[in-house]
Amino acid sequence: MTARTLAWTGFIAIAAFVLMAASRLTLLDPVENLTLNITSPVQAVLRDATRPIADWVNNLTDASGLSRENKTLRAENERLTNELARAREDAVQQQNLQDLDSVRRQFPNDTFLAASVVSRDSSNVRSIVAIDRGRSDGVKEGMIVVTEGRSLVGTVTKVLDGNAWVTLITDPKSAVSALVQESRAEGVVAGNYNGSLNMEFVGQGAAVKQGDFVITSGVGGGYPPDVVIGRVSAVQKTEQDLFQSVHVDHLASLTNLDRVLVLMSFEPQRLEKP
Incomplete structure (x- = not known):
């Protein structure tokens, strides 16, 4: 170092x-x-x-x-x-x-014939369907057709051997005597070209409100009483009109019917004036 x-x-x-x-x-x-x-x-x-x-x-x-x-x-x-x-x-x-x-009308003594919808009228003028039951099954003109839930569909208007045509209540030519279940107000449910339903000839003073059930009255003999047609969807009143405008919605979609029931035990009566 x-x-x-x-x-x-x-x-x-x-x-x-x-x-x-x-x-x-x-x-x-x-x-x-x-x-x-x-x-x-x-x-x-x-x-x-x-x-x-x-x-x-x-x-x-x-x-x-x-x-x-x-x-x-x-x-x-x-x-x-x-x-x-x-x-x-x-x-x-x-x-x-x-x-x-x-x-809903109870059918304790009524008999039904189940049927399938096999064809529909393709025009916008008529509301008719064809079913796979006909004369050979005992189907007759004027018989009532309902859904499986027992809501009114229409009437048999033409019968063939194995098929029948049913005119729906939405058809413009259809008219059903009806009443509002809650107030018993009477009128006629008629079809329209657009497939909707109106209850006509309901007086201005009649108590009708949205949600009320509309059922057949049986007046005229063409339909049995107490068959559900639909529910009131809208009510319009104007002072200058004699009647209310009552819109009715069917409980089922009649444009998509697959199966129906023909009421075999009811014979429609076409009552004639004396």
């Missing part, structure tokens, strides 16, 4: 000893304070400059969490809303069935 190396080694050892002693005797506090005084403002500036970025990152993280939470809440709200709507619809349908059972 050279003299220069020994000198440097000794200097480093002495310097280390002095620094350790100064640290214990707090001789370096002014130096530390000076360093802090110099660096603190710089750190404060850097901290203030970066705070918006940090806040933005934190807000972004919070917003992302809130977005996920809101999405979850919206999905849950939609699910609960749908469940409530289904529950309300079930309640309405149940009430409708109870109401329908209270007004």
Whole structure:
């Protein structure tokens, strides 16, 4: 080891000893304070400059969490809303069935012949269908046809050996004596070219409201009484008119009939004036 190396080694050892002693005797506090005084403002500036970025990152993280939470809440709200709507619809349908059972004609002694619809009139002028039952099955002109739910469909107007044509109540030539089940207001349900139903000749003073059942009255002998035709969908009154305008919706879709029942035990009576 050279003299220069020994000198440097000794200097480093002495310097280390002095620094350790100064640290214990707090001789370096002014130096530390000076360093802090110099660096603190710089750190404060850097901290203030970066705070918006940090806040933005934190807000972004919070917003992302809130977005996920809101999405979850919206999905849950939609699910609960749908469940409530289904529950309300079930309640309405149940009430409708109870109401329908209270007004539907009971057929304890009647006999029916099931039939399938095999053809439909393709024009917009007539509302008629053909069924796969005819003269050989005992079907006769004037017999009443109903749905499987016992709502009125129409009447048999032409009979062949193995088939028959049924004129629907929505046909423009159809007219059925009817009454409003709740108020007993009488009128005539007639078909239209657009396939809708109107109850005509209902007096302005008659109590008719939306949702009322319309049933056959049996007047005239062409139809048995108490067969459900439909429900009132709208009522219009004007002072200058003698009668109300009552719109009726059929309980089934007559444009999509697949199966029907022919009422075999009812013989229509065409009453003639004396």
